[in-house]
Amino acid sequence: MDTAMPYVLLSAILFALGVMGVLIRRNALMIFMSIELMLNSANLALVAFARQWGQLDGQMFVFFIMTVAAAEVAVGLALIVTIFRARRSTNVDDLAQLKG
């Protein structure tokens, strides 16, 4: 292939699927996984662009995004566990008020 554009298209499709997952699922864990899917598709686009232009910067961004994702998962899962302990539920619709 002499262009990295198919990868970008794939990335866009995965991103849209991730968005759909965030919006149609009600389980917090599922939403979280969909967000990971979105992040991952963004990473794919960045790597594709890095390849397209023959530079490392895109890969650097991906590296940072992965690190942030790891941090985010640690905190996010901790939150989910805490919420589950309090409410015995992982349904985000049960979290519709701002007070605990």
Place this chain on the structure above:
Amino acid sequence: MNQLLFISPILFPLLGVLINATLGKRMSEKAIGWLASLLVVASFGVSLILFAQLGGAPEDERLTWGAISLGIPWIQAGALSVPFGFLIDPLSATMMLVVTGVGALIHIYSIGYMHGDPRFARFFVYLNLFVASMLVLVMADSFLLMFVGWELVGLCSYLLIGFWFTNIKNAEAGRKAFVVNRIGDVAFILGILLTFVTFGALTFADVFAGVARRGESVQAAVAAITLLLFIGATGKSAQIPLHVWLPDAMAGPTPVSALIHAATMVTAGIYMMARTHVMFEAAPSTQAVVALVGALTALVAGYTALTQFDIKRVLAYSTISQLGFMVAAAGLGAYVAGMFHLVTHAFFKALLFLAAGSVIHAMEHHGHHHHPADPQDMRNMGGLRAKLPLTFVVFLIGGLALAGVPPLAGFFSKDEIVLDALKHNLPVFVLLTISAIFTAFYVGRQLVMVFFGQPRSDMARHAQESPAIMTAPLVVLAALTVLGGALNLPGVGALGYWLSPAVGEFKTHPLDVGLAGLFTLIALGGLAAGWLVYRHAFTTPDLTDPLSRLGPLYALSKNAWYLDALYQAVVVKGFYTLSSFLASVLDLGGIDGIVNGVGRLARGVAGWLGRAQAGFVRAYGVLMLIGVVALVTYFLIVGANAR
């Protein structure tokens, strides 16, 4: 391995810090003190070896012989690249000897002086840390590393001034030193930043090369940089108007006063100017300011010293005054003279402080312990010549050197400065001459009040000579004070030729007999005047100072030109007033009004918008997605039209 030898003078005291800080609680006083002292002695030994090796190098290689790059780029970020390296050239080698030599003597002295102190180990930890930090400052090959040392010695100074922190006054003195020094440090770091912006480098060699190469085009920047650096120096070297912290710094233990606040740290400013002389020489306007500030400091502080009663405070103002001499020398471009005076001053002022410490020690420990009188007040002394014969002799030597009596060290070094002043800058010469008169007078006054006449308190009557561990360093320093002048005799000038690769061309000149005669006369006359005025003072029930007859002039000196009061009124009060204005008027009325108004507005709007929020996160998500799709559509249309 060679590199390790080069930085080992720093590593030895650091080792002491490590050991005493971790194990100090479990070690005996003797072990702690001797360990710390011997490590500094080792540091001195290595410095001596390096000095000798440097001396063995061909003269034109001495500037680069000791440039040690540890091969570690210290900071490497973007355009900023600062290699981590040290430089041992004639200038820094000289300073290393002074720091470690005087430092070692004072360490040994402290074993006796600090005996029985509950925080004995901590004292030596700080002292060792100071020596290491001072060496970092001296051996740095870049502005940045020098600044690190600069801040570290400031930290040690702060810690040691407030060493007896249980007394609130000492803690406050430490804080004052810290705050005043920060003002200078801010200027210093601004100078460093400006240097980097101008030259794109921070190592001395690169910057100096830049100055030489770009000459005229960077003149304005260099003037600004040197001015900022000089403000930094005024903080550390206690020049007006930032000198007010040094007298208060006497709250620390006396060895600290001797080491940090007389012999080494306070001279860092002069050292820094000598180190960066290339830049100062490229900025004549700054040099004029420097010379004038130095001379004024010499005069103002000398005048203040005339009427102090605290034995250490006299010496403190004397130190400021002598630092003024050195700074004036630097301002005149006479870096060799400045450095020469720095070295001799380190000898005789350390000597004077340690001898004063010996006096205080004798007053405190052999008098009545619960005596309410102040053991540092000279009015309580008198007649100690007989009780402390050795201390008297060394104090006398130090005092005569300070007054400038030939052939002691102080005479030669002071003479060189005033000679330069006479040649280049008459106002400075006049100011320095007057302060020399003051110097001789207060030395005479101090000698009389402390050692002659009759004891004026129980403490003085029961004083006994200090132990040998304290007097031995005194004797060594006294010997150095006697012989120190030989370092740079007129017409011979060993130190000058030694330093010249680092601080610029030097040419010795024969003794100016007339000037030397004048200053000898001044010294002897001042001493005699002090003697005459104070010979019978404080013995009668009338405890007023004979000089108090001078009225306002006396008050001016006694209150140190009212500078502390002025700062209190202008800076501190002004700051309070400004703060309260900001708090009551601007903050409560203006900003809070705006904030509250915005808050009310937001609440109103929120009440209206709140209905759009059901609290379901997925609903928000869909709204966001609508926005995204709309945006993408917009760009697609715009993009299509653009083609």
Place this chain on the structure above:
Amino acid sequence: MSPDLLLFLIIALVAVAAALGMLFSRSALYAALFLIMNFGAVAVLYLLLNAPFLAVVQVSVYAGAIMVLFLFVIMLLGAERLGRDPEPATMRWQRPLAIVLAVVLIVQAVYVFAARAGAAPAVAEAVDAGPLNIGKTLINSYLLPFEVIAIVLLAAMIGAVVLTRDK
């Protein structure tokens, strides 16, 4: 069809299928497994895109750490079987709208690709993306972000500990 493109298409198909599988699976655990599959496919794509370091990191960070954490939490909470709570009355419109919008997004992406892919410039010469080069770039050009990310990690670590600590 070049072998490169063929490989790409196969893996892309796997990735999309896994994403769809995740989207519509009834069990959180299966969803997680599908997601792992997707991540694995993306890792292979990274290899094709001359990013071996990222491929390995992808596997070890996403598959080796993040997804294990997910599985762990799923098992810990016993939350793998997803409840079928009734949709709140005010939210009936939400799901169809979301699906429609996502599909629109996909259609737009395909449209852009179809309209412009031919105009894309040829890929540049590949650079060395081995660990050594990555490390050098990281420390030289991206030092500040690197330090910041370290602080982010520290903060996340503290956050996770504080959140899950028993009071």
Place this chain on the structure above:
Amino acid sequence: MNPILEALIKSVAVLAVALAGFAYMTWVERKFISRLQARIGPNRAGPFGLLQPVADGIKLIFKESITPANVDVLVYFLAPIVAVVPALVLFAVIPFGSDPAFQLASNINVGALYVMAVLGVGIYGMILAGWSSNNKYALLGGLRASAQVISYELGLGLAVLSVIMMASSASLNDIVAYQQPGNILGWLIFRQPIAAVIFAITALAELARAPFDLVEAEQELTAGFMTEYGGMKFALFYMSEYVKMIGMSALFVTFFLGGWSGPFVNEAPALSLVYFAIKVLACLLVMVWVRATLPRFRYDKLMGFGWKVLLPLGLLNVVVTALLIVAGVPGYK
């Protein structure tokens, strides 16, 4: 030769060796432990019981394949396979000998990172088996396994990082080359003893072998995640454990014991294979010896040891190594 074909042949060869190694490793372990416990061990099937593995294999293959009720069938069947695959693909980057012919992909510049990635994926087998079995012992075993392996992976990663720093390359070939083949003092175990110790300990924990075998502590959890498995599926788990053991030993040899290096390798490259095999066998025997000697950890102690001892130690080792390298201390440059 066609590179794909060549790779295929080599892979099959490695696979065969690994499987044979697995089979006979069980025999070696049983024999060795018996000796340590003053017993004789298997001695009925063939001379010295040499055919015992074959007998065991036949037995396991012909056992009835039972699927317990209420298991998640797909995952239940998938789990053993998921467990075996990472153990096998580990061998892809290991340089078995000096000649490129004895290697599969040892030259890739992310070799050591690949190892970490594969090891990270290796726990899925255990977790999935534990979950899908619908058995609380199995689930607890699975959870323990994931917690333990994640925890110890950090220490392992730091040990490997020290090695990478020393060799300034993540390619396994470079790491072996760095250890100056031919000079025993070049082995990294002498210059990175702490890393070697950490690697050895964490490797045992990764393998969930004694004294870290809480995952399958029979007194507490019967057989842990394998409780509901039998027959061939059980054999697969068994295989994954032993193949991973061999793989870990091979990694230890590569990282710390000079890999395939030894005298006369240049003259007779085949010798390198022999050296490698001997070193790996030595490591394996040490593992068995440890199992026979040490009692099992308690679970909280295990986690505490991993997080509070090994991890800080590993970090310290990395920092010290970095300092030594930067300072240019001989042997660290």
